[in-house]
Amino acid sequence: MKPIVTVILTSYNKPETVGRAIESVLDQTFHNWELFIMDDASNDETVNKIKSYLGDPRINYFNSKIRNEERYKTTRYATLINEAIALSSGKYLTYLTDDNFFYPRRLSTLANYLDTHSHIDIVYTKQKVEIVDSNGKVLSDYIRNTRGVLSHPQNIVDHCSIMHRRSLLKKIYGKFNSYWDDHPSNWHNADAAFWSRLTEFQPFHPIDEVLDIAIKGPTSFQSLNAFLPEKIPSGTLVKGLAPTVYLIEDQKRRVVTNKVFKLLKYNQQKVVSIPDPVLFKYEEGQPIDSSIFTIPEYFPSYRLLKGDSQPHIYFIENHKKRHILNLRAFRKYHFNKHEIIKVNQSFLESFPDGDPITTEINERFPLPGGVVFKCGSQKYISENNILYPVHPKVLDKLHLRAQKFAILNQQECRLYKKGKALEWKLKKWR
Numbered sequence: 001m002k003p004i005v006t007v008i009l010t011s012y013n014k015p016e017t018v019g020r021a022i023e024s025v026l027d028q029t030f031h032n033w034e035l036f037i038m039d040d041a042s043n044d045e046t047v048n049k050i051k052s053y054l055g056d057p058r059i060n061y062f063n064s065k066i067r068n069e070e071r072y073k074t075t076r077y078a079t080l081i082n083e084a085i086a087l088s089s090g091k092y093l094t095y096l097t098d099d100n101f102f103y104p105r106r107l108s109t110l111a112n113y114l115d116t117h118s119h120i121d122i123v124y125t126k127q128k129v130e131i132v133d134s135n136g137k138v139l140s141d142y143i144r145n146t147r148g149v150l151s152h153p154q155n156i157v158d159h160c161s162i163m164h165r166r167s168l169l170k171k172i173y174g175k176f177n178s179y180w181d182d183h184p185s186n187w188h189n190a191d192a193a194f195w196s197r198l199t200e201f202q203p204f205h206p207i208d209e210v211l212d213i214a215i216k217g218p219t220s221f222q223s224l225n226a227f228l229p230e231k232i233p234s235g236t237l238v239k240g241l242a243p244t245v246y247l248i249e250d251q252k253r254r255v256v257t258n259k260v261f262k263l264l265k266y267n268q269q270k271v272v273s274i275p276d277p278v279l280f281k282y283e284e285g286q287p288i289d290s291s292i293f294t295i296p297e298y299f300p301s302y303r304l305l306k307g308d309s310q311p312h313i314y315f316i317e318n319h320k321k322r323h324i325l326n327l328r329a330f331r332k333y334h335f336n337k338h339e340i341i342k343v344n345q346s347f348l349e350s351f352p353d354g355d356p357i358t359t360e361i362n363e364r365f366p367l368p369g370g371v372v373f374k375c376g377s378q379k380y381i382s383e384n385n386i387l388y389p390v391h392p393k394v395l396d397k398l399h400l401r402a403q404k405f406a407i408l409n410q411q412e413c414r415l416y417k418k419g420k421a422l423e424w425k426l427k428k429w430r
Contacts (some may be wrong), residue, residue, distance in 0.1 A: 003034040003058070003164070005107050006090030006415040010038050012274075013241045014098040015045040016136060017215060022053045024101040030108035038080035043242075060087070068409050072281035078182035085169060085179050092163050095191075099215040101159040106211040108113075110163040113207055118285040121202040122164040124150075124157045126140075126210040132217040144214075147208035153204045154192035160212050164198060187222045187277060188225050202324075218338040229335075232274075232282075233381050233388065235302040235370035236398055237266060240276040247300055252285030255302065260288055264303055265339045272303045272400050291301060293343065296351045302370040304335060306343035315396040315406055317369050318384070320354030327357050333371050334404045361412040374405035375413035387413070389421040 007025055011018050037050055041064050054061055064080060081095065092111055096102065127144040147156060167178050169179055181193040195204070216223065218226055219241060232238065235257070237250045245261060246253040254267070292298040301317045304324075314321040315332065324330050330337075355366050365374070366385040372395065373380045373387060379395060380387035395401040 001032060003032055003090045004092060005030065005033040005111055006084075006088040006093045006166075007035045007107075008038065008081050008084040008088070008093065008098055009035060009096040009098065010040070010080050011046065011050065011098040012040040012043060013046050014219075015043070015049045018046060018098040019049050019053070019257045021096055021098050021099055022050070022059075024408045025107075025184060025404040026053070026056065027104050028102065028107045029104050030111060032146055033058060033107060034088060035059045035248075036084040036088060038077075039063045040076050040080060040086050041066045042320045062087075068276065068280040070186060071277040074182040075180075075184055075186045075190045076182075076196070076277065078180035078186060081181050082182060091166055091247050092161040093166060093169070094160075095139065098158050099217070099220060101213045101215075102160075103213075109207060109209065110212060114163065114165065117205075120205045121168055122162060122198055123205045123207050124153065124204045125207045125212065127158050128210050128213045130213060130251070131214050132215055132388070134218050135339065136217070143210060146208055148206060150204040150206075151199055153195045153199065155189060157191075157204060158190040158212075158214055160214060161173060161206065164202075168198060168201055171201050175200065184277075188222060194391045207399055218273065221275050224273055226276070226423050227391075227393040228272075228274055229390075229394050229397075229424055231420075231422060232272075232278075233370070233422065234383055235300075235399070237271045238274050239271055240274060240279040245271055245280065246282075246290055248282060249285065249300055251282060253279065253282040254285040254288050256288045257290075260290065260292065263293075264300070264340070265341060272398055281292070289305070293347065296347075301338050301350075302368075304347055306340050306342050307348040308342055310347045313340060314348065314351075315357055316351065317354060321348065321351040322368065323356045325356050325358045325406045329357050332359050333357070333406050335370050348373070361408065361415065362414060367416065372400050372403060373413075375408045375410065379405065380418075382416075386417045386419040388419040391421070391423060394422050394424065 002250060009021060037059065039047065050061060053059060062246065092114055113123055124146065126146055128141060129144055130141045131139045133139055144158060150156065166333060172179055176197055180190055186193045231281050232248045236248045237245055237246055245255055245256045286298050288300055297319050299316055299319065303316045305314045305316055305321065313324045315324055357368055358365050368381045369383050371382050373382060379390050381390050392401060
């Protein structure tokens with residue numbers, strides 16, 4: 001029998017919840033469905049979990065085999081949905097993610113409503129949202145209510161709370177030459193972009209029941225992407241969904257080995273979790289491994305070094321050593337004495353000399369990079385003697401809000417070139 005409802009489930013590295021998402025479709029009271037599981041080259045644990053459900057002939061599984069370095073080029077879940085739409089045949093379509101679950105009556109309720117209301121093409125429901133911690137423990141929950149008939153449902157209705165007729169897709173494709181808009185600018189809210197297309201033809205009609213559960217945790221894309229600047233500043237430690245830590249330096253990602261992470265006195269609490277598509281858009285650079293202690297050109301910037309036979313402390317920046325001239329200068333920029341790394345004196349001396357770091361603020365003494373400055377109410381991050389304005393929410397995201405700021409007065413602030421503000425960009429759909 002030709003399926004009446006097509007369910008499109010997008011999946012990426014959520015082994016702890018993807019099984020429950022699949023089971024929520026298998027447990028439906030309505031049985032005439034087809035499920036397309038569109039997995040975006042997840043880890044083995046996730047793939048093995050999915051494969052354990054493939055005995056049901058209604059389930060279709062596709063693995064994109066995408067290379068990590070290609071992830072950022074499109075909004076991947078929108079790309080996968082478009083591929084599934086072309087393969088599917090249901091009269092009605094609905095969407096699911098690997099951390100959302102349907103209630104058993106969801107498909108029957110929505111499909112029956114569309115069957116009995118031929119003038120309506122799109123329906124949406126209430127949704128329960130659960131906020132969970134990294135262990136999946138529910139911290140709080142709330143209900144996302146319906147808001148009547150919506151002509152502008154963008155950023156109001158969730159990805160997994162709608163069902164629409166297939167007949168709309170032909171109209172959308174005819175006007176936009178695709179179904180979902182998978183341009184990379186839509187990573188944070190591709191559903192809003194698609195809702196905008198749907199409502200070119202029909203509004204969203206409410207069904208006032210809670211029929212799905214959305215899980216919002218620290219590894220959800222929206223959480224990882226929130227307030228992340230388009231350009232991540234040098235010196236930022238980052239990780240994706242995997243445990244591997246990288247240092248962003250000169251707009252490249254440098255993998256940091258566990259042993260060297262400790263030797264460099266990095267702080268695990270400073271590691272910023274970011275979405276994999278953002279991580280992998282940075283070209284891979286020279287690894288930060290044991291070789292950095294023999295080759296100065298490989299040593300990362302923004303580390304404090306002290307030779308084993310002299311008391312002087314140096315700040316490494318752009319492969320040069322900058323002598324911190326006195327204790328006042330050390331304190332002015334809030335350097336941390338616990339982060340001083342003792343190295344062989346000959347290795348330290350192999351670094352070329354850079355400009356010294358002093359308490360004087362003038363054009364002759366470049367500011368140290370990676371420091372957060374405060375001038376009036378505005379905060380800046382310094383890099384290559386340029387001050388980049390930064391929003392407090394970005395500072396929070398980069399784990400920099402709690403640290404002490406180096407103070408510049410207005411006259412001093414005017415001495416330095418200002419770069420483009422470190423901002424996040426989230427398209428706000430009407």
